[in-house]
Amino acid sequence: MSFFVKVQKRTANGLYVFRAGEFGACLLKDQTLAWKTKTFFQSKAVLHGVRRVWIGERNMFFLTQRGVFVLGLNIADRLFKNDGFTHEPVHVPWLDGAEDIASSRHHLLWIRDGAVYAWGENVRGCCGISGRETDEGCPLDIPDPVSVLALPENSLILSRTGEVYAIGCNANGILGRREESSVFQWSNRPARIELPPIRQIVGGGKRAVALSQDGKVYAWGRNKDGEVLCSHPFVVCCPVVVFDEERVVDVAAGERHAVLLTASGRVYAWGEALNGKLGISSSKRTLSSYDHAFPPVLVDIPDRVQKVFVSGEMSFAATECGIWCWGRDLFERFAFLKDREKQDALFVPFSYLEQSWQEESRCL
Incomplete structure (x- = not known):
């Protein structure tokens, strides 16, 4: 998923962009990138010449002057030559x-030259083919794609017209189908979901969220833990409005x-x-954990x-000067969260974040 809308602060020290x-x-500071990932990968490093970053479920992709590099899981064991995962960025x-x-x-999904491609294990048809996997990028018949979202068993694509x-x-x-019988089906052919014109799609687990061009939020999919609506059953089969009080x-x-x-x-x-993911102080809320x-x-x-x-069980809100964060630091990526779980939002200046990560990092 791409997070490239700039959140930045230009100071005497440079331009900061957080992802x-x-x-x-x-x-990201003036095309120099410092990152942290799940402790399992032990990755804390600095990469130069970075122009853009995409962060997925088990990977980070970096667009640099030399091309696209990946860090993390070797998707389908065929994304790069090494087995398992890589600690260092691989072209x-x-x-x-x-x-x-x-x-x-x-x-994996990607857009290039006005076309969208799928590659990897074809779990329940998510790559748009009939076989088990694809060794080459499979083009999907989507008109003028601008954004892609990869979920464990699904691929979602947003077109320039908002479909x-x-x-x-x-x-x-x-898949957003209304018929009850369709809940247990799957399809390897792209189908349009009934939504107003959309400007952004995001998701996590087995639930999708969309932001419409007129500023309303829609959600659908798995609802076992209240991911969509608390008053609905375990599965919400078609998009419903989650928030429309203001744009x-x-x-x-x-x-x-x-x-x-x-x-x-406002956020x-x-x-x-659970674990402070909603940023509600325990002294102020009546909800149980x-x-x-x-x-x-x-x-x-x-x-x-x-x-x-959102990263795992943590949430972040970026301002001009730094980030507010709350939730549980499950993988101990952020030393400033000393208790690993923060119910109230904590502010961390960009300059402090850069200094602490640089001290722990190595240059590539």
């Missing part, structure tokens, strides 16, 4: 020129919770409340926020 996703987080020549990249643990297309498994309603400009989603950003700079969260929150609840952040992110 976060399921696999980890990174800080993937056939991704050079990609305009957008999304990855799950099984498959959303989906392929893969429908056991959790991701929304950004949205991010994890496996069991999501956050949104309004035009006024709301909904879904599972295992309850869900819906409709979305306001996160107490005094600054005006420019962009939101």
Whole structure:
């Protein structure tokens, strides 16, 4: 999933851009990138000449002056020559020129020259073919694609006109079909989901979230832990409005919770409340740790926020000067969260984040 809407602060020290996703987080300063990923990969490093970053479920992809590089899981054991995963960025020549990249643990999507391609294990038809896997990028018949989203058993594509297309498994309603009999079906042919014109698609686990061009938030899919709506059954088969109280400009989603950003700079969260994911102080809330929150609840952040992110059980809200973060640091990626679990949002300046990561990193 691409997080390239710039959240930045130009100071005497340079230009800061923060990114976060399921696999980890990174800080880009004047094309020099410092990142941290899940402890399992032990990756803390600095990479130069970075122009763009995409963060997937088990990977980070970097667009540099020399092409596209990948860090993390070897998708389908065929993304690069090494087995398992890589601690160091590896060049993937056939991704050079990609305009957008999304990855799950099984498959990869990318857009290049006005076409979208799928590659990897064809779990429940998510690569758009009839076989088990594809060794070459399989082109998907989507008109004018601009953004892609890879979920464990699905591929979603957003077109320039705001239409959303989906392929893969429908056991959790991701294909957006209204018929009850379709819940247990799957399709390797892209089908358009009934939605108003959309500007952004995100997702996590087996649930998708879409932000419409008029600023409303829609969600559908798995709802066992309140990822979509607390009042609905385990599966929400067609998109429903989650938030329309004021215009929304950004949205991010994890496996069991999501956050949104309004035009006024306020942040709301909904879904599972376990481990402080919703940023609600234990002294202020009546929810138990295992309850869900819906409709979305306001996160107490005094600054005006420019962009939101979700990484695992943590959430981030980026401002001009730094990031506010809350939730559980499950993989101990952030030393400033000394208790590993933060119910209230904690502010971390960009300069401090850069210094702490640089001290722990090595140059590549």
